[in-house]
Amino acid sequence: xHISLAADKVFELGGLPITNTMITVWVVMAMVLVGAYxxxxxxxxxxxxxxxxxxxxxxxxxxxxxxxxQDKKKTKKYFALLTSFFLIIVIGNWTGILIELFPIxxxxxxxxxxxxxxxxxxxxxxxxxxxxxxxxxxxLVQFFGVSSLGFFNYFSKFINLKxxxxxxxxxxxxxxxxxxxxxxxxxxxxxxxxxxxVLLIISEMTSSFKVSGVNLPLFGTPIPFYxxxxxxxxxQALIFxxxxxxxxxxxxxxxx
Amino acid sequence: xxxxxLFSVDIKIILxxxxxxxxFLLLLRKILxxxxxxxxxxxxxxxxxxxxxxxxxxxxxxxxxxQVEKTLKKxxxxxxxxxxxxxxxxxxxxxxxxxxxxxxxxxxxxxxxxELQEEKANLVNEARQEIVNLVVELSKKIIKRNIKxxxxxxxxxELLELIKRx
Numbered sequence: 001x002h003i004s005l006a007a008d009k010v011f012e013l014g015g016l017p018i019t020n021t022m023i024t025v026w027v028v029m030a031m032v033l034v035g036a037y038x039x040x041x042x043x044x045x046x047x048x049x050x051x052x053x054x055x056x057x058x059x060x061x062x063x064x065x066x067x068x069x070q071d072k073k074k075t076k077k078y079f080a081l082l083t084s085f086f087l088i089i090v091i092g093n094w095t096g097i098l099i100e101l102f103p104i105x106x107x108x109x110x111x112x113x114x115x116x117x118x119x120x121x122x123x124x125x126x127x128x129x130x131x132x133x134x135x136x137x138x139x140l141v142q143f144f145g146v147s148s149l150g151f152f153n154y155f156s157k158f159i160n161l162k163x164x165x166x167x168x169x170x171x172x173x174x175x176x177x178x179x180x181x182x183x184x185x186x187x188x189x190x191x192x193x194x195x196x197x198v199l200l201i202i203s204e205m206t207s208s209f210k211v212s213g214v215n216l217p218l219f220g221t222p223i224p225f226y227x228x229x230x231x232x233x234x235x236q237a238l239i240f241x242x243x244x245x246x247x248x249x250x251x252x253x254x255x256x
Numbered sequence: 257x258x259x260x261x262l263f264s265v266d267i268k269i270i271l272x273x274x275x276x277x278x279x280f281l282l283l284l285r286k287i288l289x290x291x292x293x294x295x296x297x298x299x300x301x302x303x304x305x306x307x308x309x310x311x312x313x314x315x316x317x318x319x320x321x322x323q324v325e326k327t328l329k330k331x332x333x334x335x336x337x338x339x340x341x342x343x344x345x346x347x348x349x350x351x352x353x354x355x356x357x358x359x360x361x362x363x364x365x366x367x368x369x370x371e372l373q374e375e376k377a378n379l380v381n382e383a384r385q386e387i388v389n390l391v392v393e394l395s396k397k398i399i400k401r402n403i404k405x406x407x408x409x410x411x412x413x414e415l416l417e418l419i420k421r422x
Contacts (some may be wrong), residue, residue: 006264016268025273029280036288042292045299058292079293088280127263132273189263224271 003197007126008117010106020118021126024099028092028123061086061241062074078248081140085133086241089124093192093233096122097226100196124192126238127185134184137244138177146252152253180247184240191236193230388415 039054047055061083066075075088104119109201123129145154158174160166206221392412 005262007370016272019269022269022272027277029276033280033283033287036284040288040291043295045295054288054292055296058289060297061297062293076293080289083289084277084284087284088277123269128267128269129273131265132277134269135270136274136277188342199402 003200005127007121007128008106010117010119014083019126019128021123021129024095024120024123025088025129027120028088028095031095032087032091058083064246068249074252076247078144078245082241082245082248085137085244086237089133089188089240090234090237092123092129092134093236094105094230095198096125096192096196097229097233100199113206122192122196124188125196129191130189131181133188137184137240137247138180141244141247142177143250144248148252153254173248182246184243188236188240191232195232199225201231239241382417384419387413387419391415 007021009017009019010023011018035050036054039050043051062075062079062127064080065079066072069075069078099120099122105116106119107116144180158170158177198246202222202225389412391409392415395411
């Protein structure tokens with residue numbers, strides 16, 4: 001049993017290390033894009049087959065965002081970002097579970113030490129990836145805040161010289177804004193990595209469960225945990241999307 | 257930053273991921289979000305329009321129904337009126353005919369009565385004449401003498417007057 005906190009480098013491309021999570025990010029994105037293409041190329045007003053599923057998800061998310069924004073224009077504007085976050089995270093989490101079930105090993109000849117590494121790794125079990133999402137989220141929230149309120153109006157939230165209390169409130173705002181990067185990235189990373197480790201341990205334990213020297217096959221034991229992890233994967237995606245949604249809502253409205 | 261090393265955080269990888277995500281987002285927006293949202297909006301509008309139209313049609317139908325009912329009511333009323341009038345007319349006609357018949361009968365009756373009266377008077381006159389004649393004949397036989405023609409006429413006259421007077 002091998003648990004690593006960091007992703008493994010599979011090969012290097014002109015100075016850029018290509019890790020297994022990067023490969024998986026592309027794989028997941030490609031999967032989502034292919035699915036989206038298959039659904040999106042033939043949209044009809046009377047839905048059939050997969051279009052129903054796509055509509056159910058997209059319309060559900062749309063109504064969810066709109067219930068927070070209470071503004072159709074805003075919902076439309078931020079729909080793409082929020083939905084992309086949701087899709088990449090939830091599909092990434094679920095493929096992560098599948099990857100753990102069916103691991104693919106490759107030799108990594110371009111790494112310093114030639115050894116066997118996983119070709120794929122759940123995307124949100126790498127801090128590089130979750131940190132990327134967090135940076136995009138927090139960065140774009142600042143951008144949206146500035147673009148809808150104006151530069152000075154938005155940043156007056158952080159730097160306020162009206163009085164000592166306002167000044168300290170501004171500093172606290174800065175800290176809370178920066179801490180979002182950490183909470184966003186570590187929440188997702190920790191939950192998904194932890195879930196993966198739980199699955200690994202449960203599978204390992206039950207596959208070598210011995211009673212007085214006899215190996216007892218406890219075949220179905222990990223199944224509930226897989227169900228749980230599917231649920232956690234969905235919930236984490238929803239949390240990430242919801243927090244981004246709420247932060248956008250807070251940033252684009254006049255503060256008092 | 258020891259913790260970043262522990263998770264082997266690499267700014268190059270992060271930048272690469274961010275660029276990947278932005279491309280992913282733009283592609284998804286083009287091939288999925290836009291067409292689906294557009295279609296949903298279109299469908300929503302279509303449904304709204306259909307509902308509105310249905311409402312209009314039902315309102316129109318109700319109006320037509322009301323009109324039909326109104327017309328029917330009017331027609332019924334008129335029909336009743338016509339029947340009433342016809343009945344009245346018929347009654348009048350009947351009464352008139354009856355009256356006429358009565359009148360005719362009365363006339364006929366009167367005429368008959370008059371005729372009868374006349375007949376009766378005639379009969380009575382004749383009878384008187386006869387009686388007078390008889391009386392004269394009788395008187396002749398009794399007094400056994402011939403009365404002159406003019407005397408006879410005179411007597412007859414007198415007798416007749418006598419009888420008439422009674």
